[in-house]
Amino acid sequence: MGLSVFNTLGNRKEPFLPMEPGKVRMYVCGVTVYDLCHIGHARANVAFDIIVRYLRQRGFDVTYVRNFTDIDDKIIRRANREGVASREIAERYIRAFYEDFDRMGLLRPDIEPRATDHIPEILRLAGRLVETGKAYVVDGDVYYSVKGFPGYGKLSGKNTEDLLAGARVDVDERKKDPLDFALWKASKPGEPAWDSPWGPGRPGWHIECSAMAMKHLGETFDIHGGGKDLVFPHHENEIAQSEGATGKPYARYWIHNGFVNIDNEKMSKSLGNFFTLREVLAKVKPDVLRFFFASSHYRSPIDYSDTSLAEAKAGLSRLYRVKEKAEACEAAGARASSVPEGEAFSPLREAAERFDEAMDDDFNTAAALGRIFDAVRALNRLVPANPAAETEKAGRFLAGYAVLRPLFDVLGLLREPAKDYFQAEGGHALTEEEILLRIEARRDARARKDFAEADRIRKELDALGVLLEDSKAGTSWKYKA
RNA sequence: GGCGGCAUAGCCAAGCGGUAAGGCAGAGGACUGCAAAUCCUUUAUCCCCCGGUUCGAAUCCGGGUGCCGCCUCCA
Numbered sequence: 001m002g003l004s005v006f007n008t009l010g011n012r013k014e015p016f017l018p019m020e021p022g023k024v025r026m027y028v029c030g031v032t033v034y035d036l037c038h039i040g041h042a043r044a045n046v047a048f049d050i051i052v053r054y055l056r057q058r059g060f061d062v063t064y065v066r067n068f069t070d071i072d073d074k075i076i077r078r079a080n081r082e083g084v085a086s087r088e089i090a091e092r093y094i095r096a097f098y099e100d101f102d103r104m105g106l107l108r109p110d111i112e113p114r115a116t117d118h119i120p121e122i123l124r125l126a127g128r129l130v131e132t133g134k135a136y137v138v139d140g141d142v143y144y145s146v147k148g149f150p151g152y153g154k155l156s157g158k159n160t161e162d163l164l165a166g167a168r169v170d171v172d173e174r175k176k177d178p179l180d181f182a183l184w185k186a187s188k189p190g191e192p193a194w195d196s197p198w199g200p201g202r203p204g205w206h207i208e209c210s211a212m213a214m215k216h217l218g219e220t221f222d223i224h225g226g227g228k229d230l231v232f233p234h235h236e237n238e239i240a241q242s243e244g245a246t247g248k249p250y251a252r253y254w255i256h257n258g259f260v261n262i263d264n265e266k267m268s269k270s271l272g273n274f275f276t277l278r279e280v281l282a283k284v285k286p287d288v289l290r291f292f293f294a295s296s297h298y299r300s301p302i303d304y305s306d307t308s309l310a311e312a313k314a315g316l317s318r319l320y321r322v323k324e325k326a327e328a329c330e331a332a333g334a335r336a337s338s339v340p341e342g343e344a345f346s347p348l349r350e351a352a353e354r355f356d357e358a359m360d361d362d363f364n365t366a367a368a369l370g371r372i373f374d375a376v377r378a379l380n381r382l383v384p385a386n387p388a389a390e391t392e393k394a395g396r397f398l399a400g401y402a403v404l405r406p407l408f409d410v411l412g413l414l415r416e417p418a419k420d421y422f423q424a425e426g427g428h429a430l431t432e433e434e435i436l437l438r439i440e441a442r443r444d445a446r447a448r449k450d451f452a453e454a455d456r457i458r459k460e461l462d463a464l465g466v467l468l469e470d471s472k473a474g475t476s477w478k479y480k481a
Numbered sequence: 482g483g484c485g486g487c488a489u490a491g492c493c494a495a496g497c498g499g500u501a502a503g504g505c506a507g508a509g510g511a512c513u514g515c516a517a518a519u520c521c522u523u524u525a526u527c528c529c530c531c532g533g534u535u536c537g538a539a540u541c542c543g544g545g546u547g548c549c550g551c552c553u554c555c556a
Contacts, residue, residue: 158552300486
């Protein structure tokens with residue numbers, strides 16, 4: 001069984017065969033840095049983060065490139081509004097981007113090119129297209145001539161007649177054809193500009209990705225990813241200008257993620273119905289969001305709400321409880337027994353295998369998560385009641401947990417210690433010390449069979465958001481979900 | 482108008498021709514002083530509707546209905 005991926009180019013699932021065996025060259029469209037990231041950006045990036053993690057775990061040497069669009073109309077507009085340089089806007093939001101995305105545990109790409117650092121490459125590419133007559137110059141603007149590229153529409157499944165009939169393409173008199181798009185825009189007064197053979201100007205949106213992807217990955221590379229909304233026109237145009245220039249296939253597999261919806265409607269800046277990542281991270285741990293995203297297939301739309309977040313939180317807690325037990329075993333001095341064998345482990349090993357099958361099927365994280373829960377159930381049967389007193393059992397449990405751990409890593413889940421996950425949330429009424437004091441008092445009450453007092457203390461803590469759990473090994477506590 | 486996608490239990494969500502994963506919520510049981518956690522059992526005779534293909538369809542085909550996305554900046 002091999003890995004298969006859904007390729008937007010061709011609109012079907014295909015076996016994944018990189019150009020060079022064992023090596024994957026991958027480009028993902030990053031963000032335009034003019035504002036804070038919202039959870040739609042988070043969804044897209046978590047999706048590709050998981051894809052990279054899985055490819056690497058599967059043994060591929062992945063070169064992961066993700067750009068920053070740091071020059072664009074929206075950045076300029078914001079800079080003008082605030083009376084600062086557009087560079088300053090870009091720097092500010094790149095910083096914010098890293099703050100948010102690092103918290104999400106997103107892998108840093110191997111290369112993070114910025115448009116403004118690639119002006120020479122962009123000019124070279126545009127120049128190549130002008131020289132070969134595939135692009136034309138009007139008043140310092142450079143436009144790509146779509147009619148000259150026969151494959152136009154192959155990614156998005158559109159044809160040029162339909163596009164024209166759609167009549168939603170704004171008519172610019174200077175363009176030879178309404179579908180033509182700008183490779184280079186002459187700068188207006190007060191706008192940032194770079195010198196070019198056609199006068200001072202700045203790059204159009206689509207060409208930066210082509211220039212940067214081809215510079216860092218070659219003229220043909222394996223995977224190009226982004227949100228579904230980029231299929232047309234952005235990615236269609238990237239193909240046109242890149243293949244128009246090189247005559248070679250551009251990206252071989254196009255992967256697009258579905259949207260985050262609010263009340264069944266696309267969340268977006270223009271609709272105004274968006275939540276920034278940091279707003280959401282103020283409410284829930286980053287892992288909750290990751291779990292939420294992983295619980296649907298990356299191509300499906302996913303509906304964001306407080307309810308769905310709460311459900312994700314509940315499911316994730318079940319996972320963290322397993323980790324909590326593994327930590328308890330380690331704390332008790334147990335070490336994973338070498339090879340997990342025996343009847344009790346076969347459901348675990350089977351679940352791990354079926355996890356890979358699910359991921360092989362177009363990165364089906366929802367199904368993969370199902371297999372993780374199967375494994376969790378199997379592993380929970382092996383939990384020692386008192387790890388300190390049952391080191392052998394604890395060692396077996398750890399051996400089982402070691403089978404699961406790589407699965408969590410692929411999804412980027414369970415990155416923090418369970419103790420922190422359950423106990424390190426701020427803003428609670430009681431300190432850890434105060435909680436432990438009450439647990440001690442309750443222990444004494446239980447020892448003298450004063451259950452009324454013991455229950456009183458437990459209820460008191462419960463009212464303050466602290467949950468007690470008795471076991472043979474003692475009483476543990478956690479903040480209520 | 483053109484193109485594409487989706488409709489599965491109370492909720493979320495897999496499934497891609499062989500007789501409905503998983504999670505949350507619910508019910509019963511075990512464990513517990515009682516809880517919590519955990520384990521066991523249980524919860525869709527049926528997958529929007531109507532036809533068709535097939536020994537067999539949630540899965541394929543045709544026709545409906547509803548919702549969504551792209552065609553304009555957008556993950």
